[in-house]
Amino acid sequence: MTHGSQTQPTKIETLKMTTPLISALAIEKSYSKGQHKVPVLRGAGLTAQRGEFISVIGQSGSGKSTLLHVMGLLDSPDNGEVLLEGKRIDNLNQAARDQLRNHVFGFIFQFYHLLPELTLLENVMTPLMIRHSLFSYWSKRKEIRAEAMDILQQVGLGHRVKHRPSELSGGEMQRGAIARALIAKPEILLADEPTGNLDSTTGREIMETLKKLNEESQLTIVMVTHDEAIAQQAHRIVRLAEGQIATIGREEAA
Amino acid sequence: MYKLLLCMRYLKTRYIALASIVSVMLGVATMIVVNSVMAGFTNEMRDRIHGFLADIVVESRSMDGIINGNAQMQVVQDAAGDFIAAMTPTVEVPGMITYNDPITGETFTQPIQILGIDPAGKASVGPLKDYLDSYNVVSEDGTIIRDRLRAVDTPLAWELTASAASYRRMMKQQQMIMIPDDKATGPFGSVVEANAGRNADAGTEIAAPDFDTPFKGNEPVVPVDPTAPMSARIYIGEQITSFQTRDPETGKLHKVNMVNPGDDIIITTIQSNTPPEPISFSATVVDMFRSGMSEYDSQLVLMNIEELQQNRGMIAEDGDAITSIQIRLHNYADADEVVKRIKAAFPPGLVTVSTWEAKQGLLLSAVEVETAILNVLLFMIIAVAGFGILAIFFMIVVEKTRDIGILKSLGASSNGVMSIFLSYGLGLGVVGSAAGVGIGLLFVRYINEIEDALSWVTGRKVFNEKIYYFPEIPTQVNVMMVIWVALGAIGIAVLASVLPARRASRLHPVRALRFE
Numbered sequence: 001m002t003h004g005s006q007t008q009p010t011k012i013e014t015l016k017m018t019t020p021l022i023s024a025l026a027i028e029k030s031y032s033k034g035q036h037k038v039p040v041l042r043g044a045g046l047t048a049q050r051g052e053f054i055s056v057i058g059q060s061g062s063g064k065s066t067l068l069h070v071m072g073l074l075d076s077p078d079n080g081e082v083l084l085e086g087k088r089i090d091n092l093n094q095a096a097r098d099q100l101r102n103h104v105f106g107f108i109f110q111f112y113h114l115l116p117e118l119t120l121l122e123n124v125m126t127p128l129m130i131r132h133s134l135f136s137y138w139s140k141r142k143e144i145r146a147e148a149m150d151i152l153q154q155v156g157l158g159h160r161v162k163h164r165p166s167e168l169s170g171g172e173m174q175r176g177a178i179a180r181a182l183i184a185k186p187e188i189l190l191a192d193e194p195t196g197n198l199d200s201t202t203g204r205e206i207m208e209t210l211k212k213l214n215e216e217s218q219l220t221i222v223m224v225t226h227d228e229a230i231a232q233q234a235h236r237i238v239r240l241a242e243g244q245i246a247t248i249g250r251e252e253a254a
Numbered sequence: 255m256y257k258l259l260l261c262m263r264y265l266k267t268r269y270i271a272l273a274s275i276v277s278v279m280l281g282v283a284t285m286i287v288v289n290s291v292m293a294g295f296t297n298e299m300r301d302r303i304h305g306f307l308a309d310i311v312v313e314s315r316s317m318d319g320i321i322n323g324n325a326q327m328q329v330v331q332d333a334a335g336d337f338i339a340a341m342t343p344t345v346e347v348p349g350m351i352t353y354n355d356p357i358t359g360e361t362f363t364q365p366i367q368i369l370g371i372d373p374a375g376k377a378s379v380g381p382l383k384d385y386l387d388s389y390n391v392v393s394e395d396g397t398i399i400r401d402r403l404r405a406v407d408t409p410l411a412w413e414l415t416a417s418a419a420s421y422r423r424m425m426k427q428q429q430m431i432m433i434p435d436d437k438a439t440g441p442f443g444s445v446v447e448a449n450a451g452r453n454a455d456a457g458t459e460i461a462a463p464d465f466d467t468p469f470k471g472n473e474p475v476v477p478v479d480p481t482a483p484m485s486a487r488i489y490i491g492e493q494i495t496s497f498q499t500r501d502p503e504t505g506k507l508h509k510v511n512m513v514n515p516g517d518d519i520i521i522t523t524i525q526s527n528t529p530p531e532p533i534s535f536s537a538t539v540v541d542m543f544r545s546g547m548s549e550y551d552s553q554l555v556l557m558n559i560e561e562l563q564q565n566r567g568m569i570a571e572d573g574d575a576i577t578s579i580q581i582r583l584h585n586y587a588d589a590d591e592v593v594k595r596i597k598a599a600f601p602p603g604l605v606t607v608s609t610w611e612a613k614q615g616l617l618l619s620a621v622e623v624e625t626a627i628l629n630v631l632l633f634m635i636i637a638v639a640g641f642g643i644l645a646i647f648f649m650i651v652v653e654k655t656r657d658i659g660i661l662k663s664l665g666a667s668s669n670g671v672m673s674i675f676l677s678y679g680l681g682l683g684v685v686g687s688a689a690g691v692g693i694g695l696l697f698v699r700y701i702n703e704i705e706d707a708l709s710w711v712t713g714r715k716v717f718n719e720k721i722y723y724f725p726e727i728p729t730q731v732n733v734m735m736v737i738w739v740a741l742g743a744i745g746i747a748v749l750a751s752v753l754p755a756r757r758a759s760r761l762h763p764v765r766a767l768r769f770e
Contacts, residue, residue: 066764074663074763095667102665113660113767117263127664129256180664 019086021220022188023047024071027080029063040066042243043080048188051218053211055231058240064224065192067240071222072105072190073097102131106181110193112173114165120176121161124148127184151179155209171202178209189213191223195230207233256661257670261677264650265685271678274646275686277639278743282690283697285632285739286731290698292625293735294728300618302546306554307610308342308379308580310592314605317347318526322573330579333599334592339584342375343576345562349523351555352534353495353513362512364494367553368523370562373410379582386489387542388415388515393725412487412540412558414516422516422538423481484518486537486561492544493552495519515539521555525567526575535565546724549617636743640750643682647675647754658758659766672759679751683744691740695731702726 024046030039040063048054058064069075071082073089082090089100114123125148129137137144152158155175165173174194181189191210195203207230213219223234231237239246265271312330314320323343330341349368354361376382383389388403403415414422495513500506513519517539524530537557544551559576562568568575583592589609596607611618651658658671697704705727709715 069764072663074767098662098665098667100665101663107663109767113656113663115260115657115660117260117267117657122259126256126661129259130661130664130666130670134258184664 020047020083021050021052021085022071022222023083024067024077025081025083027067027070027077027082029066029070029075029077029079040243041070041077041080044240044243044245045080046071046222046238046245048220048222050187050220051214052236053214053221053234054223054236054238055234056222056224056238056240057226057228057231058246060226062240063243064226064240068190068192068222068224072107072188073101074107102127102184104187106184106186106189108174108177108181108189108191108194110196112165112170112177112197114173114176114180116165119162119164120157120168121145121148121152123165123176124152124179124183126180131184148179148183151182152176154182155179169202170198171205174198174202174206175209178206178213182213187220189219189221191221193225194223195225195227203230256666257674257677260674261681264654264674264678265681268650271643271646271650271682274639274643274747275682275689277642278636278683278686278747279690279693281632281636281639282687282739282743283694284635285629286691286694286736287697287701288628288632289625289735289739290694290729290731291701291727292621292628293730293732296618296621296625297730298724298728299547299621302550303614303617304610305380305385306545306547306550307613309583309586309589310581310596310607310609311578311613312581312596312600312605312607313346313578314576315603317524317530317577318528319345319568319575319577320604321570321575323576323579324573326576327579329599330581330596334595337583337585337588337592339582340375340378341579341581342372342379343559344376344578344580345370345559345566345568345575346577347523347562347566349521349555351490351494352520352522353517355512362495363522365553366491366494366521366555368521368555368557368562370557370559372559373412373556376556376580377410379580382410382543385543385545386410387492387544388418414483414538414540418515418540419481421514422483425516426481483516483538483540484536486521486535486565487540487558488519488521488537489541489543489556490519490539491551491554492542493548494555511542513539515541521557523566525565527567533565537561633742636746639686639743640746643679643747643750644753647679647751648757650678651675651754651758654758655761655766655769658761659763659769662761662763663767668759671761672755675751675755675758676748679748679755680744682751683747686747687740687743690743691736695736698729698731701729 024044026043026045027041028039028043029041030037032038040061044063044067046054046056046067056064056067066075070077070080070090073082073092076090080090081088084100084104089097092100114120115126118126125144128144128147132140132144149158149161152161155178157172157175157179160168160172160176165176168176174197178194189210194210195206198206210221210223211233214221221234223231225231312326320326327341327343331338346367346369349366350363351366352361352363373382383406389406389408391398391402392400403417490513492509492511496509496511499508499510501508518536519539520534521537522532522534525533543554543556560574563574563576581592583589593607593609596605600607661671662668
C-alpha cells in the first residue's frame with residue numbers, strides 16, 4: 001500500500017507513472033444511527049493506477065460501497081484523504097466536487113438508476129446537460145446528440161434510444177447506465193455491484209463490456225462486488241472486511 | 255439544461271400536480287370574474303351617480319338658498335369660466351308627496367327630495383333624456399313592449415305626452431261622473447283650492463283646473479279646460495310610487511305604478527322664510543324618470559324650478575333665489591382646480607363646492623373597500639392553492655429522492671436541483687394562471703349567456719334585471735388587474751415550492767441513492 005508521504009512531491013513529478021491516478025488513504029467513516037455511531041470504514045484505503053481494473057470484494061456491511069462513494073466524492077470521510085493525481089480532493093468545496101463528479105468520475109449502480117421520466121437517449125445525455133449551461137448546450141446540441149447516439153450504438157442500444165427505462169430489460173438499462181457514464185469521458189469509472197441485479201449471462205455481458213473499455217480505452221475501473229467470480233475478472237482484488245483492508249489479491253502481494 | 259428538461263417532464267407526467275394547477279386556475283379565474291363584475295358595477299354606478307349630479311355642485315349652506323341666482327352664476331363664470339362647459343341653477347328642498355292608490359283609494363304620503371330644474375339646463379349638465387321614461391323604449395326580456403312616446407329630438411319641456419294627456423282627460427271625466435257633487439272629497443279638494451290662484455296655464459285667477467269646478471254651476475263659466483295640467487309639473491322617480499309584485503300565476507316580477515303621467519299628486523314642502531312654514535300644492539306628473547340609482551329613483555322628484563321658487567317664496571325682484579348650481583366641465587380632470595377657484599370666489603361659509611365624487615364619497619369608498627376585501631378573500635383562495643402545491647411538492651420530492659441522488663452523482667449542484675423544483679413551481683403557476691386567465695376572461699365575456707344557462711337550469715332568474723336595474727351584467731376587464739392577479743398566483747406557486755425545493759437540494763446524495 002502507498003502512503004501519505006506521496007502527497008508531498010512537487011506537481012510535475014506527480015504526473016509520472018509512479019503517482020497513482022486515485023488513492024483513498026486511511027479512510028474512516030461512520031454513520032450515526034440514532035444516538036449510536038456505527039463505524040463503517042476503519043482506516044481502509046485503496047490506490048488505483050491509470051488503466052487499472054480493480055475489484056473490491058467483501059460481505060454486505062463491510063463498507064465497500066461506502067469506500068466507493070467516498071472515492072467518488074458522493075460522501076466525505078470523517079478521517080483520511082482522497083487524492084486525485086496526488087492532489088487532495090475530498091476537502092474541496094461543493095462546487096468543485098460537483099465539477100469533479102461530472103468530469104472525472106463515472107458511476108454505475110446496481111439498480112441502474114436511470115431517470116424514469118427521460119428516454120434512454122436523454123438519460124445518456126444528462127451528464128452533458130448538467131455540464132453545459134442552457135445556451136452552450138443549445139449550440140452544441142447536435143454534437144451531443146450524435147455523441148450519445150454513438151455511445152449507445154457501441155453498447156448495442158442504438159435501436160432503443162426513444163424508450164423509457166421502464167420499457168428496457170435490466171441488461172439494457174445497465175448498458176444505458178454505462179453509456180451515460182461514458183459520455184462524460186471520465187477518467188475513473190466507479191461501479192457499484194454492476195451485475196448485482198442481473199442474471200449470470202447478462203452479468204457476463206456487462207463484465208465483457210467493462211473489460212473491453214478497460215483494455216481498449218485504458219479506462220480506470222474500480223468495481224465493488226460481493227461475487228467472487230465477477231471479482232476475479234479484474235486485474236487486482238481488494239478484500240474488505242469490517243471496514244478494513246483484509247487482503248490485496250493477485251498481482252500485488254501484501 | 256437538464257433542469258428545464260426535467261421540469262417539463264415532471265409537468266407532463268405528474269398528474270397529481272395538475273390538481274394544484276386546478277386550484278390555482280380556479281382562484282385566478284374567480285378573481286378575474288369578481289373583479290371584472292365589481293368594476294363593471296362600480297363603473298355603471300359611477301356613471302349613474304355622475305349622470306344625476308353633474309361634475310361640480312355649488313350648494314348654499316341654507317335651504318333658503320342664496321338670492322339672485324344669476325349673479326351667483328356670474329361669480330362662478332368669472333372664477334372658472336374657461337373650464338365650464340355648462341351650468342344650471344337648481345333648487346333643492348326636502349318635501350313630501352301625497353297620492354292615492356288608484357285601486358283602493360288609499361292615500362299615501364312619502365318623504366322625498368324635490369329638485370327644481372330647468373329641463374334644458376339640467377340636460378346640458380347631464381344626460382336627462384336618457385332617464386326619462388317617455389324618451390326611452392321599454393323592453394322586457396329583450397323584446398320591446400313599448401316604443402318611445404316622444405321622439406329623441408323633442409326638446410325637453412314640462413308637457414304631457416299625447417297618451418298621458420288622453421289618459422288624464424279620461425281620468426278627469428271619470429271623476430266628474432263619479433263625483434257629481436261639488437263637495438270635493440279625497441285629499442285633493444282643499445289643496446286645489448289653495449293652489450288655484452296660481453294656475454299659470456289657465457291665466458285667470460279662478461281658473462283652477464280642478465275636477466269639480468265645472469259642476470259649480472252658479473259661478474260664471476270661464477272657458478277652462480278642466481283636464482289641463484297643473485302649473486306645477488314634475489318628473490317623478492319611478493320607485494317612489496311603484497312597487498314590484500310577483501304575478502301569482504306566472505311567477506314573474508312586474509312593476510305596479512300607483513301614479514302615472516297625467517295624474518295629479520300633492521307636494522308638501524317648506525317656504526324659504528324663518529321659521530319655515532309648510533305649504534302644499536298640487537302638481538301634475540309629466541313623466542317618470544329612472545336613473546338606475548335607487549337612491550335617486552326612490553327619493554327624487556324633479557320639478558319646474560320657476561314654480562318651485564314661486565311656491566317657496568324665492569322669487570325676488572333683484573333675482574330669484576336658488577340653492578345650488580350644477581356645473582359641467584370641459585374636462586373633469588380640472589375639477590379640483592375649479593372647486594378651488596369657485597370656493598375662493600364666494601365669501602366663506604356661504605356655499606359648499608364639491609365634485610360629484612366628493613358628494614358621493616362615502617358610497618364610492620364603501621364600494622372600494624368592498625372590492626378590496628373581496629380581493630383579499632379571493633387571494634386567500636389562491637394562497638390555499640399555494641399550500642396545496644406545497645404539500646404535493648413535498649410528496650413529489652420524496653418520490654423523486656432517488657432521482658435527486660442520481661443527478662447529484664452525475665455532478666448536478668444543489669442549486670441546480672433546487673432550481674428544478676422552483677421552475678416546476680413556476681411552471682405550475684404559469685400554466686395555472688394562464689388557464690385561469692383564459693377561463694376568467696371567457697367567463698366574463700360570456701357572463702350573460704352563462705347567466706341565461708344558469709337561469710334555465712335552476713328555473714329561476716339568477717340576475718334579475720328588474721332588481722338590479724341592468725339589462726345585463728356589466729363587466730369591465732382591467733388589464734393591469736389581470737396581470738397582477740396572474741403574477742400574484744405565479745408568485746404564490748413559486749413561494750410554495752421554495753420549501754420543497756430547498757429540501758430536495760439538501761438531500762445527501764448517498765442517502766438519496768439508497769432511498770427505496
